[in-house]
Amino acid sequence: MSNTSYTFKENSQTNHIQGGDKKVMKKILSVALSTAMAFSMFASVAFGAELSPQDKFDALKAKGIVVGYPDGQSHLEKTVTRGELAKIIVKTLGLKEVTGVYSFKDKNYDAKNWAVPYIEAAVAAKIVNGKDSVKKIFDFNGNVSVEELATILVRALKLEVPTTGVDNTATAWAKGYVQAAINAGYIEKTANFQGAASRSQVIVAAYAVDQKMNVTVTGTKVVDSSNVEFTLSNGEVVKVKLDKALVANVKTSVTFKDSKGNSFTTDVTYVVTAATKVVSATATNYKQLVVNFDGDVDTATAGKVENYKVSGVTFTSATLSSDKKSVTLLVAEDSASLPNQKEATLTVNGVKNADGTKTFNESVKFTAVDTTQPTVQSVTGLGTKAIKVVFSEPVTSATASNLANYKVDGKAVSGYIQYTYPNIAFITTDLPAGEHTLTVSNISDGTFKVATADTKFTIAEDKAAPEIASVTATDLYKVEVVFNEPVKSISKAYQTSTNRPATYVINDNKVTLTFSEPNRLGLGESTIYLDGVTDYSNNSADRNVKVTPVLDTTRPTVVGATAKANSTTKNTDITVEFSKNVNETDALKTENYVLRNEKGEVYAGTGFTTKGNPVVAPKFVTNSDSKVVISSIGNLPSGKYSLEISGIRDRAAIGNTLIPQKVEFTVTDTETVKANSAWVASEDDNYAVYVQFNKTIATSGAGNAIDINKYNYGAAKESTSTPFPTSSAVISQYNSNTVKISVPKADANTLDSAKAIRVVNVSDVNGNYVDGTPIDLDQENKATIAAVNDGFKAIAKNKATIQFKGELTLVDKNDFVFATLPENTTVNISNQTVDNGVTTVEFTFSKDVFNNDAKNITVSTKASDLKTSDSFGRKIAVFTNKSLSDKIAPAIVTTDALSAPAGKVLTVAYQESLNVYFTPKAFKVYVNGNLVTLGNAIQAGTDEKNVQLTLSADAAALKVGDRVEVYLENNASGKFVTDKAGNASADFFLTTVATAAN
DSSP states (O other): OOOOOOOOOTTSOOOOOOOSOSSSOOOOBOGGGOSOOOOTTSOTTTTOSSSOHHHHHHHHHHTTSOOOOTTSOOOTTSBOBHHHHHHHHHHHHTOOOOOSOOOOOOTTOSTTOTTHHHHHHHHHTTSBOOSBTTTTBOOTTOBOBHHHHHHHHHHHTTOOOOSSOOOOOSOGGGHHHHHHHHHTTSSOTTSOTTSBOBHHHHHHHHHHHHHHHTOOEEEEEEEETTEEEEEETTSOEEEEEOSSOOOBTOEEEEEEEOTTOOEEEEEEEBOOOBOOSEEEEEOSSSSEEEEEESSBBOHHHHTOGGGEEETTBOEEEEEEOTTSSEEEEEEOTTSOOSOBTSEEEEEEEEEEBTTSSOEEEEEEEEEBOOOOOOOEEEEEEOTTSEEEEEESSOOOHHHHTOGGGEEETTEEOOSEEEEETTTEEEEEOOOOSEEEEEEEOSOBSSSOBOOOEEEEEEEOOOOOOOOEEEEEOSSSSEEEEEESSOOOBOSEEEESEEEEEOEEEEETTEEEEEOOTTSOOOSSOEEEEEEEEEOTTOOEEEEEEEEOOOOOOOOOOEEEEEEEEETTTTEEEEEEEESSOBOHHHHTOGGGEEEEETTSOBOOSSSBOTTSOBSSOOEEOTTOSSEEEEEOSSOOOSEEEEEEEOSOBBSSSSOOBOOOEEEEEEEOOOSOBOEEEEEEEEETTEEEEEEEESSOBOOSSTTOSOOGGGEEEESSGGGOOEEOOTTTOEEEEEETTEEEEEEEGGGOTTGGGOOEEEEOSOBBTTSOBBOOOOEEEEOGGGOEEOEEEEEEEEEETTEEEEEESSOEEEOOGGGEEETTOOTTOOEEEEEEEEETTEEEEEEEESSOOOOTTOOSOEEEEOSSOOOOEETTOOEEOOOOOEEOEEOOOOOBOSSOOEEOBSBSEEEEEBSSOEEEOOOTTTEEEEETTEEEOEEEEEEEOTTSSEEEEEEOTTSOOBOTTOEEEEEEOSHHHHOOEEETTOOBOOOEEEEEEOBOOO
């Protein structure tokens, strides 16, 4: 730990000490000493007894605070003068000497007096005063009494001065201070308080002052990344909450203050052995990727290949290094290789650090570059019948299996090769015992060939069959058996009996057995049998070993959730990532997910039921069993959401169930920016071109709208190719969604006849860009705000809306004329909203004016003198006899909506013709409180206004007097019942009593 700086504020304390009568000047020494003054008669508890007064003198002398006498001695038995004390005070506190000032009239108080600069410095700091303020006498040769030092001590240490129980022989003015020092154990009650303080006493006190003024950090304890405890040399422990978390294993400078407000700066290191982040991914060939962590990771999760993803690449193994800080991923032999010299992304998801405090969900970029030749790493004789060759990196099967690429003792090899991916070749050939030389050439990694090289190896006879070295089972389906030498073949593998066989894969000296249902291992001890285990010297034996599975007991967790608009389906896809592979049945159940809005309320609609469950069943992300996608029906509105997830197990032999968890995510605006309108105005010698967008535009970065090069105009939408002159055109932001381009008329003389403008590479603040489609450019006398073509809607029997392509600020109801309204019907504007640059005006009528199909009313504007306009003064465009589209939900009849005659057919009556889409989930029917199932025929009646529900074959027929309840649920998102215009019926609850059959 580095030394800590300590800053003392000279003028922070200026209290004075007074004593004596008229003849005895008030004794003043500053409490700014801020120290414990120690005397021989002071109790040892005050400052400890670890150093002698002489030791403390030597320490102060080394710092230049005191000096010895000419004879080289400290003479601690002598007394101290007022001038000497002033020097000690100034030196101890680090004050600057003051020269050229003479505040007192003592004899010899002049420039030749060594004490004057120190006295003046102490006076300037208001630490001491003279002995006689009237005569201006300091008395620099006068002694200092014990009670004066005691008083300084009490004030410096801010000890409480008692007002009662004072019992000592000090002078009256000092009694309280001396009593406080006695009570605190700093002074003996029997001391001679009026006596002069010795040099020894003052040195001990000055040493205590120096120690207090030079407090250091003696200890540091990092509680966690945001909390540190500092221990100071005065014993104080300062607990610091950091504004910025410490970075693991990185030395960081921290500044803090103690209880007195003094500032310290010291270095601390948050030492962490468990990994906190993925540092990098590196690949020096195209078949292996090394993932590097900044600390130790968990062996079990780091070794799971499914926890690592690279697009288009399949990994076959994940091997943790011996220091537990890196994982080597091996690309499957039949998989595409890592991208060749192209940046790619590795996603690490589900790997835990060593202490289990973090589960990684991180991505890291990497570029695989192979610039190294493969080499022969080792050659080992396997008895007298085989050689094992290991290469430094993965090599191709074609070259490694080619016998012509190997020579022994300079001669061609007779035999055959068994290649084990990724880098081992077993050469079966007969060789005599002794030393030999293997020459390897033409072996390739797909990019480079191994340099021709000779490697010496020794052959010795091997007459022992392979022995089992270890066995592990991390679940009930897979067992790994490691032998003491490479295994050539096995005739049979099973557990407990031959009726429970396993498939197996041999890789060098490892045999991996896989059991399937119902042959999996039991929860307790099982015996694994491997018959005919043969090595490369053809030694063979049957082996068996007992194993008890170490089951995965770690529950899955939700790593996170993200939402993204799907441009193909026009829905919002919510991707949920789990820490491990999860059970398919559980993960795809809609009831295991509940969507809530920012307020915590269940979100219903846009593909979610009234219970917040998704209507569309979730599905796994392609090639991933740990990521699930939940899709809405239509885009979710922008905002913050939470998803509650429960009831999901992992794929362990005995599934671990997720603890119910809530994960938050945000849906951002992802709709394309549109230029809603553009118009030209004349301003003296300039044209002013206004371009208005439907959303707030970016004014910096790649999508910056304040860039004149992104706009051009022309005589038609097909010919918008004339750029604005960059030398004279000025573009600025007029408001949050509008830009203004000012250009001299002389430099753009075709603008007055232009009819279109194109905008490119402009984005909103969320990074969504314009589509670049040209829009109409209105001339000043024609600048109007048009109604949206399909923006005329009847939304209820007494309500209608009209939408406009602009942001209206003034809407006058008198501008609008609704035809064929019932007599004495009044019209009012009940609401006016702007969304994405489109204004929606809602009209409310005093009577129900629309029939079920809304085709009986049309709307027009007045022909002239319109008042409705935007903030630019643009009026709405005139329109005539616009029909309102039907957006009115179908309604059930007001009375006897549900009929339930005895039998199996129920009828729900609506006021208009329907489309009914069968689904048993849409309706629930209860008879006498018991849920009954529906048959396969839910349909509209013969007049298309009735919904007929047929009870299933196994349901009892209705009897007269049965209580019948019918519910329609989730219809807003499912649209099971709609009118002919596609408007969904509201959910309903109907009840009736079954009557006699017709």
